[in-house]
Amino acid sequence: MPPQPTARAERLVNLVLALLSTRQFLSADRIRTTVAGYEDATTDEAFYRMLERDKAELRELGVPLETGRQSVFDTVEGYRIARGDYELAAIDLAPDEATAVALAARLWDSPQLAGAARTAVTKLRAAGVEVDPTAASEVQPRVRTTDPAFAPLLAAARAGRAVTFHHRGHPAAPARVRTVEPWGVVSYRGRWYLVGHDRDREDVRCFRISRIEGEVTPIGARGTVTRPEGVDLVDLVARSAGPPPPSGTARVRLSPGRAAGLRRAGRPDPQGDPDVVELDLARLDALARWIAGYGPDAVVLEPPELREAVVVTLKAGLAADHAVAGAAGGAP
Numbered sequence: 001m002p003p004q005p006t007a008r009a010e011r012l013v014n015l016v017l018a019l020l021s022t023r024q025f026l027s028a029d030r031i032r033t034t035v036a037g038y039e040d041a042t043t044d045e046a047f048y049r050m051l052e053r054d055k056a057e058l059r060e061l062g063v064p065l066e067t068g069r070q071s072v073f074d075t076v077e078g079y080r081i082a083r084g085d086y087e088l089a090a091i092d093l094a095p096d097e098a099t100a101v102a103l104a105a106r107l108w109d110s111p112q113l114a115g116a117a118r119t120a121v122t123k124l125r126a127a128g129v130e131v132d133p134t135a136a137s138e139v140q141p142r143v144r145t146t147d148p149a150f151a152p153l154l155a156a157a158r159a160g161r162a163v164t165f166h167h168r169g170h171p172a173a174p175a176r177v178r179t180v181e182p183w184g185v186v187s188y189r190g191r192w193y194l195v196g197h198d199r200d201r202e203d204v205r206c207f208r209i210s211r212i213e214g215e216v217t218p219i220g221a222r223g224t225v226t227r228p229e230g231v232d233l234v235d236l237v238a239r240s241a242g243p244p245p246p247s248g249t250a251r252v253r254l255s256p257g258r259a260a261g262l263r264r265a266g267r268p269d270p271q272g273d274p275d276v277v278e279l280d281l282a283r284l285d286a287l288a289r290w291i292a293g294y295g296p297d298a299v300v301l302e303p304p305e306l307r308e309a310v311v312v313t314l315k316a317g318l319a320a321d322h323a324v325a326g327a328a329g330g331a332p
Contacts, residue, residue, distance in 0.1 A: 008054075011037025015054055016063060016081065025068050025078030055079070147209045150185065152216040153194050157182040160223040162199070168211040171289065172316030175213045180205065183227040188237045195233045196225075206240040249278045250287065251301040258297040262290075281306065288313050 014036045019026060032038045032047055041047035058065050064082040069075075149165065156163045163182055166175040182196040191208055198205040251269065253276050254262055266277025279287060281303070288309035291298045295314075300307035 012054055019079060019081040025070055025080050027076045027078040149209050149212040149216045150192060153182060154185050156218045157184050160225040161218040162220045162225055163216050163218050165216045166213045167207050172313060181225040184233045186233045186237055188234060193237045195236050206237045248281050250281045250306050252277055252279060252291060253299045253301055255297040259294045262298055284309055
């Protein structure tokens with residue numbers, strides 16, 4: 001069975017960290033015994049094919065991989081990363097650029113990858129390889145996404161294969177089958193989206209990955225889907241997602257003695273009304289669902305965007321109840 005995309009990503013991270021953490025040239029045999037991920041190779045031939053693919057991918061990513069020998073007496077060549085070419089020189093960033101870098105740095109966050117990286121350094125030290133303890137801080141492999149659909153969608157986009165899945169256009173809407181030619185997976189406003197060509201609608205569509213249910217099924221041969229030239233995936237998602245959600249606070253009126261959860265989470269009303277609370281408006285959709293759960297005991301005073309979102313959620317819930325009741329009434 002071919003390695004999964006996440007396993008290959010871990011192996012590449014381990015290899016970069018190992019080659020960056022030593023000033024020696026590591027031979028292929030040393031890499032095989034000390035870098036986590038290569039133990040999956042069952043034969044020498046499989047290992048060398050795996051290593052060659054990984055070296056080629058690192059070079060494509062711009063990692064300055066060097067080949068050489070420790071001394072004239074060595075008969076086997078090894079590999080290392082030219083740290084002088086790999087490390088960035090000091091740069092000055094504008095405030096908006098620094099913000100973008102900070103967001104990118106928080107993109108990857110996986111304890112599994114961090115643990116594998118530490119394991120690689122430990123094995124190198126145990127094998128007698130000189131390891132620079134400061135180098136580990138220079139490679140921070142972090143990707144966090146709890147959505148099960150993320151990995152198969154990313155793999156399908158890289159493999160150029162179409163996919164089918166069940167997707168909800170709205171949290172209260174029914175899940176519908178979609179057949180999509182994936183162009184890529186991007187993060188926007190803290191959420192992950194799949195961008196591609198929707199075959200059923202014959203148009204470009206963006207799908208929030210958190211609203212995909214069940215398994216993602218790849219269809220067709222590899223390489224049959226290609227991303228059009230000049231397509232900006234982030235721009236497509238930005239236009240699809242609409243204007244940014246409102247920020248600040250929301251004011252909600254509560255029925256006397258009711259909606260205890262909202263009362264505990266909220267702040268007292270600056271105007272002194274004991275049955276009005278202020279709530280942080282960080283995520284409009286999540287807050288709307290929470291408020292809607294209290295029914296008539298919670299009424300949004302402002303902003304109007306939140307009030308509209310609560311009304312939409314309540315109407316969707318009412319429609320779902322009517323559909324269930326109708327199905328039950330029509331049952332024999």
